[in-house]
Amino acid sequence: MDNPQQLRYSKEHEWLSDAEGGVSTVGITEHAANALGDVVFVQLPEVGATVTAGESCGELESTKSVSDLYSPVDGEITEVNEEVANDPSLVNSAPFEGGWLFKVKISGEPEDLLTADEYTAFAAG
Amino acid sequence: MTEAPRRTALDATHRALGATMTDFAGWDMPLRYSSEREEHVAVRTRAGLFDLSHMGEITVTGPQAGALLDYALVGNIGALKVGRARYTMICATDGGILDDLIVYRLDEREFMVVANASNAQVVLDALAARQAGFDAAVRDDRDAYALIAVQGPESPGILKKITDADLDGLKYYAGLPGTVAGVQALIARTGYTGEDGFELFVRPADAVAVWEALTEAGRDVGLVPCGLSCRDTLRLEAGMPLYGHELTTALTPFDAGLGRVVKFEKEGDFVGRAALEAAAERAEQNPPRKLVGLVAGGRRVPRAGYPVVAADGTVIGEVTSGAPSPTLGKPIAMAYVDAGYATPGAEGVRVDIRGTHEPYEVVALPFYKRQK
Numbered sequence A: 001m002d003n004p005q006q007l008r009y010s011k012e013h014e015w016l017s018d019a020e021g022g023v024s025t026v027g028i029t030e031h032a033a034n035a036l037g038d039v040v041f042v043q044l045p046e047v048g049a050t051v052t053a054g055e056s057c058g059e060l061e062s063t064k065s066v067s068d069l070y071s072p073v074d075g076e077i078t079e080v081n082e083e084v085a086n087d088p089s090l091v092n093s094a095p096f097e098g099g100w101l102f103k104v105k106i107s108g109e110p111e112d113l114l115t116a117d118e119y120t121a122f123a124a125g
Numbered sequence B: 001m002t003e004a005p006r007r008t009a010l011d012a013t014h015r016a017l018g019a020t021m022t023d024f025a026g027w028d029m030p031l032r033y034s035s036e037r038e039e040h041v042a043v044r045t046r047a048g049l050f051d052l053s054h055m056g057e058i059t060v061t062g063p064q065a066g067a068l069l070d071y072a073l074v075g076n077i078g079a080l081k082v083g084r085a086r087y088t089m090i091c092a093t094d095g096g097i098l099d100d101l102i103v104y105r106l107d108e109r110e111f112m113v114v115a116n117a118s119n120a121q122v123v124l125d126a127l128a129a130r131q132a133g134f135d136a137a138v139r140d141d142r143d144a145y146a147l148i149a150v151q152g153p154e155s156p157g158i159l160k161k162i163t164d165a166d167l168d169g170l171k172y173y174a175g176l177p178g179t180v181a182g183v184q185a186l187i188a189r190t191g192y193t194g195e196d197g198f199e200l201f202v203r204p205a206d207a208v209a210v211w212e213a214l215t216e217a218g219r220d221v222g223l224v225p226c227g228l229s230c231r232d233t234l235r236l237e238a239g240m241p242l243y244g245h246e247l248t249t250a251l252t253p254f255d256a257g258l259g260r261v262v263k264f265e266k267e268g269d270f271v272g273r274a275a276l277e278a279a280a281e282r283a284e285q286n287p288p289r290k291l292v293g294l295v296a297g298g299r300r301v302p303r304a305g306y307p308v309v310a311a312d313g314t315v316i317g318e319v320t321s322g323a324p325s326p327t328l329g330k331p332i333a334m335a336y337v338d339a340g341y342a343t344p345g346a347e348g349v350r351v352d353i354r355g356t357h358e359p360y361e362v363v364a365l366p367f368y369k370r371q372k
Helices: A030-036 A080-088 A116-124 B011-016 B036-045 B067-073 B117-130 B155-160 B204-221 B228-237 B274-283
Strands: A015-018 A023-028 A041-045 A054-061 A065-069 A074-080 A102-108 B021-025 B025-033 B049-053 B057-061 B087-093 B097-107 B111-116 B137-140 B146-151 B174-182 B183-188 B195-204 B223-225 B289-296 B306-310 B315-325 B328-339 B352-354 B356-363
Touching: A023 B195, A102 B228, B011 B328, B025 B036, B025 B228, B036 B049, B036 B223, B036 B228, B049 B204, B057 B067, B057 B117, B067 B111, B087 B117, B097 B174, B097 B183, B111 B117, B117 B223, B146 B155, B146 B204, B155 B195, B155 B204, B195 B204, B204 B223, B228 B315, B274 B315, B289 B315, B315 B352
Parallel strands: B049 B223
Antiparallel strands: A015 A023, A023 A102, A041 A054, A054 A065, A074 A102, B021 B025, B049 B146, B057 B111, B057 B137, B087 B097, B097 B111, B146 B195, B174 B183, B183 B195, B289 B328, B289 B356, B306 B315, B306 B352, B315 B328, B352 B356
């Protein structure tokens, strides 16, 4: 599977878009979506909530399990994807596009975010 | 377990199909090939193909094979007609369930007992221990068979294309020897999905040929390979218990609402009889908890082990299996709950989902019953 070059990645398998006006879009990777199986429920953070890199800010539930959703950066939630809340299967069908999860105004970034190539190697290992 | 998981005769086929594999009871088994929800829907509406070679086959032969099984199991096995199968259980002396089983009578003097993979050794050991004094032999046939199931409304049409066996004459819970794709098979009309379907016991060396022939025969009606993940949601919708979840050594068949499998009227003593008679009376007069179905009001999924709670937060039971139901479009669960809350429609039943008490409707099992 191809991890888009223009994105950056966390070791918790989230992707982060380039910031526009300080705001980035976040989702989970195709690798993560495949590992979860069919996603049936997504609990997203509230707009306005403060999130911290590496800390749980929601849940992703699949047929077999429930997983924490992490933010890859520190910041404030500016928007959540209502479409994915209504149709969680978007996480599986379009993880890098229609299945995005939230937008965050970044106040701090960890130093260990990965490039696409680094993440591809990380996910394969 | 530190040993590497065992691989079935179809292992290379699963990998070529891109299956996600999982360790299940010491076996490396397909969890899913694509979307488990699509696999589930395929079995409900068309057909699905399963590798179930992890199941444990045990052959019991001899003049007193039926008498041994009547003594060792809770069912009336000696009365089974040749070519028929029965769902039954094996219990400990204290009445606790060691495993649930399907027993096929292959001949007057030959039975095949099919145990869960996780319990096959326990069942073998128990049968060996109970065999003393009977003119019968117990044989471990786990390596003698691969098991392939084709399940779903299109499965009779698919199987008919590649067998000369009389499938129309083969009733539910019956099994007969026949030829499938040119090889010898025991063809059984059994399954664990709530749909019509067949289970084919074949030699491991023939498994790939049978799998490929079924794949080809089912191509134009939408047969898909199916993993254990959808098998679990299919059996849950059909209200079928799973050992380790609804059935354990701590429960008798009566506690699990399956007292009908215990045949007190059969001749002679059987292991667990005295304890099971007491369990039957307790279940009749003063049942502590009952197995019920729960249907979610919300979208969060109950999982095995989650507490069932009353409106005031008192724990009144525990979830044994839970999953999003593709057929109902809502999360469902099976749970043991206090008898006072076990009536369908009981008020104020909730499941504690990681700290949040979500409302649930108590319903009678099964959640899904196929239209015949």
